Amino acid sequence: MRGLAFLLALAPLFPPLAGLALFFVPWVRRLPLWGQALLALYGASLLLPALFAPEPLAWPLALFRFLYVLGLVGLGVALGRPERALGAWGVGLFLLYLTGFAATYWVLGDGAVGARLSHPFHSPVGFGFLGGLGLLLALHLRYPWPFRALLGLLGGAVLLLSGSRGGMLGFFVGGAAALLFRRRGLLALALGGGLLLAAFALNLPATEHFFLALPSGTERLWLAAFRVFEEHPCPGVGPYLLGERIGGVLFGDCFLFPLLEARGLTCPDWLRPWGGLWTFAHNHLLQALGEGGVFGAVGLLLLAGGFLAGAWGDGLLFGLLAAYLGMGMVDNPFSVPSPFRGEVFFLLGGMALARLEGGRAPLGLGLAGGVALLWSLPFLYLAARPEGPPPALRYLVVPDRGGAGAVALEGGEGYRLQVWLCAEGCRRLGWEWPAEGPVRFPLPEALEEGKRLVLVLFREGGLALRPAVLLEAEVGRLRGRWGSWPSPWGLGRGFGGWKGGLRRSPFPWAGAARGPSPSGRTSTPTAWWRSPSAGRRRWSSASRAPPQKGRVPGPWWPRGTGCSGRGRWWA
Numbered sequence: 395m396r397g398l399a400f401l402l403a404l405a406p407l408f409p410p411l412a413g414l415a416l417f418f419v420p421w422v423r424r425l426p427l428w429g430q431a432l433l434a435l436y437g438a439s440l441l442l443p444a445l446f447a448p449e450p451l452a453w454p455l456a457l458f459r460f461l462y463v464l465g466l467v468g469l470g471v472a473l474g475r476p477e478r479a480l481g482a483w484g485v486g487l488f489l490l491y492l493t494g495f496a497a498t499y500w501v502l503g504d505g506a507v508g509a510r511l512s513h514p515f516h517s518p519v520g521f522g523f524l525g526g527l528g529l530l531l532a533l534h535l536r537y538p539w540p541f542r543a544l545l546g547l548l549g550g551a552v553l554l555l556s557g558s559r560g561g562m563l564g565f566f567v568g569g570a571a572a573l574l575f576r577r578r579g580l581l582a583l584a585l586g587g588g589l590l591l592a593a594f595a596l597n598l599p600a601t602e603h604f605f606l607a608l609p610s611g612t613e614r615l616w617l618a619a620f621r622v623f624e625e626h627p628c629p630g631v632g633p634y635l636l637g638e639r640i641g642g643v644l645f646g647d648c649f650l651f652p653l654l655e656a657r658g659l660t661c662p663d664w665l666r667p668w669g670g671l672w673t674f675a676h677n678h679l680l681q682a683l684g685e686g687g688v689f690g691a692v693g694l695l696l697l698a699g700g701f702l703a704g705a706w707g708d709g710l711l712f713g714l715l716a717a718y719l720g721m722g723m724v725d726n727p728f729s730v731p732s733p734f735r736g737e738v739f740f741l742l743g744g745m746a747l748a749r750l751e752g753g754r755a756p757l758g759l760g761l762a763g764g765v766a767l768l769w770s771l772p773f774l775y776l777a778a779r780p781e782g783p784p785p786a787l788r789y790l791v792v793p794d795r796g797g798a799g800a801v802a803l804e805g806g807e808g809y810r811l812q813v814w815l816c817a818e819g820c821r822r823l824g825w826e827w828p829a830e831g832p833v834r835f836p837l838p839e840a841l842e843e844g845k846r847l848v849l850v851l852f853r854e855g856g857l858a859l860r861p862a863v864l865l866e867a868e869v870g871r872l873r874g875r876w877g878s879w880p881s882p883w884g885l886g887r888g889f890g891g892w893k894g895g896l897r898r899s900p901f902p903w904a905g906a907a908r909g910p911s912p913s914g915r916t917s918t919p920t921a922w923w924r925s926p927s928a929g930r931r932r933w934s935s936a937s938r939a940p941p942q943k944g945r946v947p948g949p950w951w952p953r954g955t956g957c958s959g960r961g962r963w964w965a
Contacts, residue, residue, distance in 0.1 A: 439693020452632025470744020522558020557603030567720025572713030637673030699762025
């Protein structure tokens with residue numbers, strides 16, 4: 395036991411020591427029958443979907459993960475009582491905090507005041523979460539008072555100066571869970587509130603991070619992972635292979651920890667093909683759905699519920715597991731292998747399964763449902779987020795002889811744009827582009843009148859890419875000679891501004907907004923153009939007067955369109 399405790403104290407500083415856990419796989423036999431059955435079900439949820447995954451590496455990687463988890467659980471069984479084992483881990487966390495402070499100052503110097511606290515092999519988010527765990531240990535374990543105070547102070551400082559909102563969330567969830575069995579959980583909640591007040595009072599760049607809105611990058615990761623699940627709902631893509639499908643959404647194809655990159659270290663070429671291995675969905679439910687489909691997600695949820703059921707009644711063990719699961723809503727804190735962060739979750743799980751009894755099966759199912767609800771909150775956030783005003787069209791350019799057109803929107807942030815050309819049927823022009831800037835799209839050589847140009851906008855902040863805004867207008871020529879006004883024309887009141895009922899479109903998934911003009915006629919849409927001097931004017935594409943050619947003003951024409959400067963404006 396002393397040797398294991400010593401290794402547990404060193405593992406936070408030397409994470410490869412966690413590989414010794416593979417030698418403890420046989421200790422799983424000492425678990426109660428219910429614990430062994432739960433691990434067997436979890437293994438089936440990993441291995442069976444991997445057999446049908448699109449990548450041939452899926453099954454070997456699933457086998458590796460299962461054996462590694464079994465070894466970590468077995469090591470937790472060997473460690474025995476949580477108080478004795480976690481006491482040594484707290485010493486390792488204390489040393490980790492000291493090295494994090496020293497490394498941050500060594501790399502950044504005086505600039506460390508304006509940066510988030512980090513560690514050479516931990517991001518600020520993960521490092522802050524470990525700070526919250528150390529603070530929970532200081533509150534619950536009976537360390538000598540000097541060390542207890544230092545561990546608590548350093549853990550709280552790491553949580554505060556890292557600006558880790560996920561770490562703060564995990565700390566609050568862990569404190570609230572411990573409150574079910576120990577009154578010291580109330581002290582944890584009070585300390586968490588005090589840390590937030592300190593963050594507000596300090597007004598440092600790192601502490602201001604606590605009060606920022608949820609970054610859009612996290613939402614894009616959620617949506618990317620959800621789309622992978624939609625494509626592979628049953629088998630998933632396999633363990634460790636989801637990152638290849640969502641890589642580049644928030645980070646590049648390969649990245650190192652911030653302190654290493656601040657020293658000028660970048661990913662070597664040999665590591666770049668494996669960069670997706672540590673790209674995660676920032677939500678454990680989405681991670682499990684993307685890697686193993688529905689069956690994989692159910693297996694992980696049942697394992698988490700079994701861990702909590704086994705820890706029921708132990709404030710420290712239950713609180714630490716709940717902290718991991720709470721942070722799992724916005725991050726992936728127990729993905730393994732890791733710099734000895736996720737490994738601790740399964741060590742705690744082994745300690746919990748050693749206490750699991752058959753009578754707690756209903757409790758485990760209920761707790762698994764609670765975890766599923768907690769991890770589903772991002773879905774509710776995306777679904778309930780208020781809708782902003784629809785984008786407005788700044789300009790739409792179609793040259794005389796095809797080639798390339800251009801379109802620009804106002805308020806297109808958070809949307810993706812597709813351009814379709816329709817007659818009897820529809821075909822997409824080009825692919826898909828972010829709608830916040832000017833977009834160049836290809837055109838056929840000849841554009842006959844009677845064809846319709848359809849602009850389709852997809853809102854990125856939804857659970858799936860469905861058309862949010864749709865505009866259909868008949869291809870026609872504008873009347874009049876254009877002057878050199880600094881801003882081009884817009885359509886209607888912006889996309890979605892047509893009055894009247896929707897007309898069925900050749901698109902099977904949506905109707906096209908095509909309603910009456912202000913005069914009451916419904917045959918053609920009405921377009922508007924603006925001028926600072928003349929105000930807003932109206933034209934109708936029903937008028938077929940010969941167009942007056944004029945030179946398109948240079949400032950209106952986006953660079954890189956490949957047009958000669960002569961062309962016509964089309965609705």
